[in-house]
Amino acid sequence: MFMKNCWYVAGWSHEVEADALFARTICNKRIVFWRDEAGRLHALDDRCCHRGAPLSIGRKEGNAVRCMYHGFLFDTSGTCIEIPGYAQIPPKARVRSYAVVERSRWIWLWMGDPAQADESLIPDTHWLDDPDWACTQPGRLHYDVNYQLVNDNLLDFSHLSYVHPKTLGGSEEYAQLRSKIERLPRGLRITRWFLDKPPAPFVAKLLQAKGMTGNVDRWNNYDFLLPGVLIMDSGFAPAGSGAQEGNRKDGIEFRHCQVVTPETENTCHYFFAQPRNFDKDSLDVSQALYTSILAAFEEDRGIITAQAENIAAEPSFEPVACGLDAALGQFRAMIARQIALESEEEAAGAMDGSGNVGRRNEAQTA
Structure with a gap:
């Protein structure tokens, strides 16, 4: 298991080129990175919601990404905005999007709830x-x-x-x-x-x-x-x-x-x-x-x-x-404690129907 409510370095800025789709696996999640027409970086699950094909082998179209299996088109939020031949798009036709920040040449990715992503927690490099x-x-x-x-x-x-x-x-x-x-x-x-x-x-x-x-x-x-x-x-x-x-x-x-x-x-x-x-x-x-x-x-x-x-x-x-082993023992305990806290809050969110993860970050508030 991994921490979710934290910033992970997903790569170097130069790895995601202007007109390319870039795939990398972080914390067991396959993620596709790409830039919109203004050069802003975006990150989505690298899996089309239709039949599960990788979006990273699709193509970039302006500010959207098209799956090259059946043509589903997704905007920067992961929402499907076009299905070829069908005007009515199912409400569930979307893929997960991630909070992503470029800072000092590194790409920082938040694996938890994007609403909880706090850019002030990105370390100074x-x-x-x-x-x-x-x-x-x-x-x-x-x-x-x-x-x-x-x-x-x-x-x-x-x-x-x-x-x-x-x-x-x-x-x-x-x-x-x-x-x-x-x-x-x-x-x-x-x-x-x-x-x-x-x-x-x-x-x-x-x-x-x-x-x-x-x-x-x-x-x-x-x-x-x-x-x-x-x-x-x-x-x-x-x-x-x-x-x-x-x-x-x-x-x-x-x-x-x-x-x-x-x-x-x-x-x-x-x-x-x-x-x-x-x-x-x-x-x-x-x-x-x-x-x-x-x-x-x-x-x-x-x-x-x-x-x-x-x-x-x-x-x-x-x-x-x-x-x-004093330092590594303490650090492993910090990770284990944070993972346990997130698991508890995820279970609580599931019970109340909110689905929210990580209302509180122990490491952040310690």
Whole structure:
């Protein structure tokens, strides 16, 4: 099961072209995305209400989409506005529409009741298109695992020492650190400093080019928000230069933006990009960073996929929890609590005939 009353990243804006229909599965729902004549984005169930054919293999006609099985035509709200050869359209001839917002190059999709969609809950990722920051090319990986295993990975950075020794990690001392964990209304804030140590391999050459040849102070401070959004302030500065106290003028900074979006119970999408505040006009730096980050994320995908296969082979396996699991344990509990709340309210809505889902969002009001 998945949360419904939250915003999921469904893709990058460039993926939905002006005259095309774009299909993607989110939370077990096949959805078609398309743009009207003004360029505004819309999202509908990718299933014609007549015989169930995919709308994504239909065609766009002005501000409407036509199913290319029997010709039903649907407007932006999902209402059927034409049936070839029939003037009378059944009242139930419609497909579900979804609240969808484009912001900072990402497409945000609300899977619950559109009337409950609150755009103020969309996390701030403005660095992705802020002219004061440079950004790597947009990235996406597909995982053949449950999305919560990827969330787990992002909530415990001690794995950097062992999964990423030649990319993001470096010294095994990094795994000895204990992160500070704070509860947020819709997630967790995790703070991790690594002081007076050699830099991680993926930035060593960049730092050397800037004259930082010795040890550095490193920080990985991030918010991890429901249902799986990581926004991280990270960077490197000369050891002892005061970065921890706020003096970062001699260092380099990143604002990592990464999102895990469920596709099905056993697959998920992973979207990512790395804005930075240095060498903003250098395409070479952008490409070098993207190549290094992608290599590291492939390392993650390798170990998480192997983990998922092992778990699937023995469903009775019960993980042994330890102190390292504090953040991921809290986050899984938040998701479970929200799913339970939505299920209760959906059942109550069915009983009173309203059919409404999610009158209250515990994470929103906490």
